[in-house]
Amino acid sequence: MRHNRSMVISKRSPFAAALVLALAVPALAGAQEEVTVKTLAAPDYFSGPVADTGIGGDLWKGTAPAIMRDVVPKLGGSKPLSPAFASLARRMLSTGANGPAGVGDDAEMGAQRGLALIxxxxxxxxxxxxxxxxxxxxSAALSMASAEAALISGDDDKACRVEQALTVDRGAAYWLRLRAFCQLKADQPDAAQLTFQLAQAGTKDADYARLMGAALAGTAPGAANLKNGVNYALSRRLNLDVQSAAAIASASPALKSVLKPTGDLSGVASGADLTAQEASDLAFLRQAKTLTAFVEAAHASAASIAVLASAGGPLQDPVLLARAAVASGDVASAQAIRGRLVGDTIPGANTTDLALLDALIAAASGKVDNQILGNLVSRGATGGPKSPAQPAAVLLASLGGGLDPDARAQFASFDLAKPVASPARALLLDDAGAxxxxxEAGLLALSIALDAGATGPAPVDRARIxxxxxxxxLSADARAIVVEGILGLAFTK
Structure with a gap:
């Protein structure tokens, strides 16, 4: 039957017969082609770069998958990191590099990367x-990361598309709250009201209820709330002041980065009234009671400090301003201020303060001067175990530098607090570094920092990290970790 049918076709249409023959025989001129079928590689959720961090595409080479699975999800949790370790985590997760086997192609780990970045x-x-x-x-987790990133970035339409495309876990509280917002946005108030009621029947959120209720009923909404992307989107829809002190106080770390107010620096840029600006900066810096607050204040004052540093003339508290310049990343201004400090009467500073400032500048610039390190060790030996010069010397020495025999003997006698990091993790950290x-070294460092909290690890642990x-x-991160440790000594009781 098949033979007869093909004969009929060939008689009716010679073109059809030619077509059948062409499909059956890949090459008619005697040459044969090989058809190669390739399997598409699974997506790698860590290979897409957020920025050019300079770390390189071999970041995760040799990393134990289980260590990565343990640490990365914690970076998106509620435990705070000090600024230097937050920067290390952000740089690592922003690097485009294939993840270890079983991690890079795991959608849930891709979600954890996204949530941690947020x-x-x-x-x-x-x-x-x-x-x-x-x-x-x-994946509910990957969708949530996509939706939150979009909402915080102001792309509400994209967040709503993510919600509509979700095929799992659609009844969870987060998705009900986002769906109600999206329905309201799409001018579907009745549907939004029903979804809002369903959301409130589950896990209650007083701030979301206040904002969504006001959006639906047209009542007074109160202050903006910025603890997550959905509340931020609602606050923007209600035209609330998201830059108010109350709003910023409610902001999660994810949102604080997009809400930093900028001051008026026009007078400083023109060199007008530097004395008043210096007094304002000093008051702002002196009121910082924690390391994190000081770093934030330093960044906020960076522009005016740079002008003060280049203007010449005496400064009211030069060491504090130089520390702030280092904290903001402006080593040149710190060096300019330090170059003007001569003599025995320096406002707000003694010889140990100057030794610490020299150590800060050396660490930040990546040039550990043996003389600076030796001077710091000498100050530590003279001041005893309570002197901040002792832990500062340990921190600076972790970046390199050499000591003469007398300085080594003094260094060996330092009485420092015992390390807190688990010996097992510390040994693994040493091995990963070597x-x-x-x-892996970065992840182990972050795991120790997460246990330490917002102030970061103690000097001995920090130096080892x-x-x-x-x-x-990761040399740039090592320098930042040491700089932060020396700065933090001012906030250690």
């Missing part, structure tokens, strides 16, 4: 990276 204040970068990944509709496993990540190839 929590670390990199929502816009996360939004761009998550825009290029697949698998979000079938083997140049950058990703800095030495390991420096050996691993």
């Amino acid at each position: 929590a670390l204040g990199e929502a816009k970068g996360a939004n761009a990276v998550l825009d290029r990944v697949t698998g979000a509709p079938g 083997a140049k496993r950058k990703g 800095a030495e390991a990540v420096n050996h691993a190839g």
Whole structure:
């Protein structure tokens, strides 16, 4: 039957017969072609770069997958990190590098990367990276990361598309709240009201209820609330002041990075009334009671400090201003201020303060001068175990530098607080640094920092971390960790 049917076709249409023959025989001229079928590689959720961090695409090479699975989700949790360790986490997760086997192609780990970036204040970068990944509709976690990144970035339409595409866990509180917002946005008030009631029947959120209720009923909404992307989107829809002190106080770390107010620096830029500006900066810096608050104040005052540093003339508290310049990343201004400090009567400073400032500048510039390190050790030996010069010397020494025999003997006698990090993690950290496993060294450093909290690890642990990540190839982060440690000595009781 098949033979007869093909004969009939060939008689009716010679073109059809030619077509059948052409499909059956790949090459008619005697040459044969090989058809190669390639399996598409699984997506890698860590390969998309947020920024050019300079770390390199081999970041995760050799990293133990289980260590990565343990640490990355914690970076998006509620435990705070000090500024230097938050920067390390942000830089690592912003780097485009294939993840370890079983991690890079795991959608849930991709979601944890996105959520951690958002929590670390990199929502816009996360939004761009998550825009290029697949698998979000079938993963509530990956979809939530995409939606939150979009809302914080101001792309409410994208967040609503993510919600509509979701195929799992659609009855969870987060999705009900977002769906109600999206229905209101789409001019579907009745549907929004019903979804809002369903959301409130589950886990209650007083701030969301206040804002959504006001949006639906047209009542007074009260102050803006910025603890998550949905509340931020509602606050913007209600035209609330998201830059108010009350709003910023309610903001999660994810949102604080997009809400930093900028002051009026026009007078400073023109060199007008520097004395008043210096007094204002000093008051702002002196009121900082924690390391994190001081770093934030330093960044806010950076522009005016740079002008003060280059203007010449005496300064009211030069050491504090120089510390703030280092904290904001402006080493040149700190060096300019330090260059003007001569003599025995320096406002607000003694010889140990100057030694600490020299150590700060050396660490920040990446040039550990043996004389500076030796002077710091000498001050530590003279001042005894309560002198901040002792832990500062340990921190600076972690970046390198050499000591003469007398200084080594003094250094060996230092009485420092015992390390807090688990010996097992500390040994693994040392090994990762020596083997140049950058990703693993960074993750182990972050795991120790997470346990330490917002103030960061104690000097002995911090010095060990800095030495390991420096050996691993994360030199810029090692310097930042040491700088922060020396700055933090001013806030240690």
